[in-house]
Amino acid sequence: MTPDLLVQVVVSGLLIGFVFALISVGLTLIFGVMDIVNFAHGEFLMLAMFAAFWLYALFAVDPVFSVLVCGPLLFVVGVLTHKLLIRHILNAPMLAQIFCTFGLSVFLKSLAQFLWGPNFRSITEPLLGGRIEVLGVFFGLPQVAAAVGAVLATGAVYLLIYRTELGRALQATSEDRQTAALMGIDTERMFTLAWGIGAACVGVAGALLSMFYYIYPEVGAVFALTSYVVVALGGFGSVTGAFIGGLIIGLVQVVAGFISPAFKMVVVYLVYMAVILWRPQGLFGRW
Amino acid sequence: MVRGKLLPAAALGLLLLGLIVFPLVVTLPYPQHVMILIFLYAMMGLAWNIIGGYAGQVSLGDATYFGIGAYTTVILLRDLGLSPWVGMAVGAVNAVIVSVILGYPCFRVRGHYFAIATIALNEIVATIFTNWEYVGGAVGIYVPILPESFVNLQFHRSKTPYYYIALGMLIGVVLLNVWVGRSRLGYYFRAIRADQDAARSLGIDITRYKLIAYAMTAALTSLGGSFYSMYVLYIDPTSVFAFSISLLVVLVAVLGGVGTVAGPVIGSIILISLSEGTRVLLGGTGRALDVAIYGLLVMAISVLQPYGIVAWIRGLRRPPKTREVKVAGPAA
Numbered sequence: 001m002t003p004d005l006l007v008q009v010v011v012s013g014l015l016i017g018f019v020f021a022l023i024s025v026g027l028t029l030i031f032g033v034m035d036i037v038n039f040a041h042g043e044f045l046m047l048a049m050f051a052a053f054w055l056y057a058l059f060a061v062d063p064v065f066s067v068l069v070c071g072p073l074l075f076v077v078g079v080l081t082h083k084l085l086i087r088h089i090l091n092a093p094m095l096a097q098i099f100c101t102f103g104l105s106v107f108l109k110s111l112a113q114f115l116w117g118p119n120f121r122s123i124t125e126p127l128l129g130g131r132i133e134v135l136g137v138f139f140g141l142p143q144v145a146a147a148v149g150a151v152l153a154t155g156a157v158y159l160l161i162y163r164t165e166l167g168r169a170l171q172a173t174s175e176d177r178q179t180a181a182l183m184g185i186d187t188e189r190m191f192t193l194a195w196g197i198g199a200a201c202v203g204v205a206g207a208l209l210s211m212f213y214y215i216y217p218e219v220g221a222v223f224a225l226t227s228y229v230v231v232a233l234g235g236f237g238s239v240t241g242a243f244i245g246g247l248i249i250g251l252v253q254v255v256a257g258f259i260s261p262a263f264k265m266v267v268v269y270l271v272y273m274a275v276i277l278w279r280p281q282g283l284f285g286r287w
Numbered sequence: 288m289v290r291g292k293l294l295p296a297a298a299l300g301l302l303l304l305g306l307i308v309f310p311l312v313v314t315l316p317y318p319q320h321v322m323i324l325i326f327l328y329a330m331m332g333l334a335w336n337i338i339g340g341y342a343g344q345v346s347l348g349d350a351t352y353f354g355i356g357a358y359t360t361v362i363l364l365r366d367l368g369l370s371p372w373v374g375m376a377v378g379a380v381n382a383v384i385v386s387v388i389l390g391y392p393c394f395r396v397r398g399h400y401f402a403i404a405t406i407a408l409n410e411i412v413a414t415i416f417t418n419w420e421y422v423g424g425a426v427g428i429y430v431p432i433l434p435e436s437f438v439n440l441q442f443h444r445s446k447t448p449y450y451y452i453a454l455g456m457l458i459g460v461v462l463l464n465v466w467v468g469r470s471r472l473g474y475y476f477r478a479i480r481a482d483q484d485a486a487r488s489l490g491i492d493i494t495r496y497k498l499i500a501y502a503m504t505a506a507l508t509s510l511g512g513s514f515y516s517m518y519v520l521y522i523d524p525t526s527v528f529a530f531s532i533s534l535l536v537v538l539v540a541v542l543g544g545v546g547t548v549a550g551p552v553i554g555s556i557i558l559i560s561l562s563e564g565t566r567v568l569l570g571g572t573g574r575a576l577d578v579a580i581y582g583l584l585v586m587a588i589s590v591l592q593p594y595g596i597v598a599w600i601r602g603l604r605r606p607p608k609t610r611e612v613k614v615a616g617p618a619a
Contacts, residue, residue: 037399088590094398095345095541096593100586102534107582110575118575225410228403236399262418269407276396276404 007137009258010251015139017250018147019205022154023223024230024242026201029157032174032237033194036086039101041227042220043108044199048074048206049215050112053121056210062127067149067207071200078199082192090191105220112217120214128211146208153204157197158239170194174237222265226253229272235285244283306454310447319446323518325559326453327511330460331532332539332551334507337464339537340546341473342500343480344397348405349508349536351389351412352382354527356509357516358416361428371440375513379506385412386505387498394497397483406530413528427523430516440517449518456514457552460507464548467503476500477546508536542588544595553596 023045030038038044048070055066085104089097128141161167172180173190181187213219230249234241252271257264275282310319331349338344359381360374369377393404417425433439442448467473475496478486487493516522535558543554561584565577592599 031399037403085586085590089593092589092593095339095537095545096589098345098347098399098402099538099541100589103582103585103587103589105582106534106585107579110578110582113575114579225406229407232400232403263414266411266414269411272407273392273404276400277392280396280400 004136009254011137011139012143013251013254014247015143015147015250016254017247018150018154019209019246020223020226020230020250021243021246022150022201022205022208024227024234024246025154025157025239026198026205027227028231028234028237028239028242029161029170029201030194030198031231033170034086034090034191036097036101037228038198039098039224040081040105040108041198041202042222042224043105043112044074044077044220045202045206045209045223046112046215046217046220047077047108048203049210049213049219050116051203052207052210053123053215056123057121063123063207063211064127064145067204070207071153071203074203074206075196075200077203078195078197079192081199082195086191086195087188105224109217109220116217118217120216122214123210126211140212142211146211149208150205153201154243157201158243160197161239166193225265226268229268229275231282232272233275233282235282238282238284241282241284303458310450314445314447316446319450321559321563323446323449323453324563325555326450326457327514328535328539328559329552329555330453330457331508331511331536332543332555333457333460333464333548334504334511335536336540336545336548336551337467337476337507338497338500338504340540340550341467341476341480342497343476344394344497344500345402345537346405346501346504347402347530347533347537348407348409349504350528350530350532351405351409352386352505352508353512353515353532354412354416354522354524355382355385355505356512357522357527358422358428358512359509360513361430361516361522362422364433365428365431370438371513371517372438375510378509378513382505382509383502386501390498390501391494394494394501406533409528409530409533413524416524416528423523425524427521427526430520430522432520440514441520449514453514456510461548461552463503463507468548472496472499480546538585541595544597544599547595547597550595550597557596 023041026044027038027041030036030041051070051073052063052066055061055069056063061069081104085100086097089100126142128145131138131140132144133139159167161170169180169185170190170193172183172185173187173194177187180190209223226249230245231242232245233248234243234245249268249271253264253268256267309322313319331353335346335349338346356375356378359378360371363369363374363377364371389405389408393401393408396404416422422428430441432443433441435442435444437448440452467476475486475491478489478491479493479496483493512527515527519526539554539558540551541554542558543550543552562577562581565580569576569580594602
């Protein structure tokens with residue numbers, strides 16, 4: 001591998017890594033506050049991608065703008081998920097919680113297939129197309145835009161959680177929900193918010209991905225599995241961990257894909273196994 | 288207590304008789320096919336019940352062992368001409384070996400971490416088989432067609448022999464579950480499920496007993512895979528290592544009630560009838576409406592009846608506080 005190529009691969013890995021990071025921040029936020037893994041996270045992403053696609057196909061709104069619609073839209077989806085489903089199983093056994101979000105995942109995937117068919121779609125002429133060259137390294141413009149958008153969104157979530165009163169209330173709820181309730185925090189509101197913000201993260205990520213990725217009902221699965229790995233690597237519940245983890249997994253996936261495309265996900269899963277073997281709390285985990 | 292035991296025994300006897308007579312009365316292939324699927328998934332739900340129900344470890348990767356059973360059986364038949372029954376036995380041994388190798392790292396973690404690890408490992412195994420030319424790669428393998436016989440485990444004119452074989456396997460797995468539930472092993476498993484730290488402090492080697500439970504699950508699941516390969520006569524990585532198999536196996540158990548023997552059987556009857564029913568009524572459009580309804584149902588069950596049907600039936604007779612099917616996990 002020539003140095004040029006190496007730089008190229010590393011840059012591609014980091015660019016997609018920022019998007020993984022945003023998806024994983026959403027997942028880790030829900031997990032941190034709720035102690036529930038959202039197995040429908042990938043399907044939320046798929047919904048956002050389809051929303052961006054239809055806004056483009058029907059109203060000619062480019063994803064650069066529709067990202068501002070997809071984020072809030074998925075916020076609503078997250079809130080509804082909590083209000084209609086999760087609220088009722090807060091104290092149910094873990095199995096029931098797993099199956100609830102699994103059922104949601106199956107439902108959304110097949111609903112998308114029912115409504116829009118199983119075909120692969122794509123945004124044919126994005127506003128930001130083509131590529132730019134910097135010092136002999138090529139950047140796909142949509143990928144760069146997606147990475148920038150993802151960094152901005154991740155930064156916003158970070159500030160919200162660590163720099164505001166609301167964020168401190170969220171943190172307190174994730175620390176110990178009973179004590180938080182005793183301190184006068186409306187935990188039900190925090191749960192709703194966690195689902196809303198967590199889903200809004202994939203809402204933004206989905207719109208950004210739609211600029212350069214195929215859109216189809218099954219698209220969520222591979223991103224979901226990747227984000228579980230990222231979250232485990234970063235430490236369940238840690239926003240910083242999810243960010244760093246996203247970058248690492250982005251790099252690992254692109255480098256592995258470059259060496260052997262067929263086995264690129266295998267390498268990602270092996271990273272997961274290595275993490276749970278040697279550092280089960282992840283890089284920034286709390287326990 | 289004699290009266291209390293006589294009635295269920297009589298009911299069970301009648302049920303068994305009904306099941307034996309069924310294919311003689313209903314000779315149409317489709318109803319028999321549905322029954323065979325019910326037996327197959329009840330059997331695999333019961334297999335999962337050992338690791339997931341008794342020992343409380345939520346494995347979501349059982350398709351790994353289903354696939355190993357199927358591939359072992361088909362390859363031994365294709366390359367060495369060995370009877371599928373031999374393949375079934377070797378497949379079970381392979382499944383046990385793989386389950387110990389994969390289970391050892393996985394059992395260092397619990398809860399969601401364990402569940403996701405089993406999914407990841409299933410994906411790894413599926414990718415290996417997809418890229419492995421000797422086992423047919425992504426194309427899969429057509430099972431060599433042999434003359435009809437019990438030894439060859441192939442029957443081309445009627446599904447009835449498959450029906451009886453599946454029923455026999457199910458009865459075997461039911462008996463094994465009853466035995467595990469009553470044995471010392473079962474107490475160890477349940478102790479691990481209730482509180483594995485407490486179980487360890489009582490001197491139970493928890494990793495060892497989790498591995499034993501997992502190996503039993505793997506072996507029984509692989510039997511299902513071997514049977515499936517001879518029933519369908521074609522296997523490929525996407526069909527036998529499918530995540531949907533892992534999911535359905537667990538759903539069957541969760542719907543019926545984890546950690547009970549009747550649960551997975553009831554769950555299989557309901558879920559297979561529903562999925563076949565919605566498929567017949569709504570399927571065929573290729574637009575997955577049947578699967579969407581199925582997903583809705585899964586959500587509804589988990590919200591309305593998180594402890595399963597068996598617990599619900601018991602709850603009708605007892606105050607709800609004595610619900611015993613509580614799988615360890617983060618509560619409040």
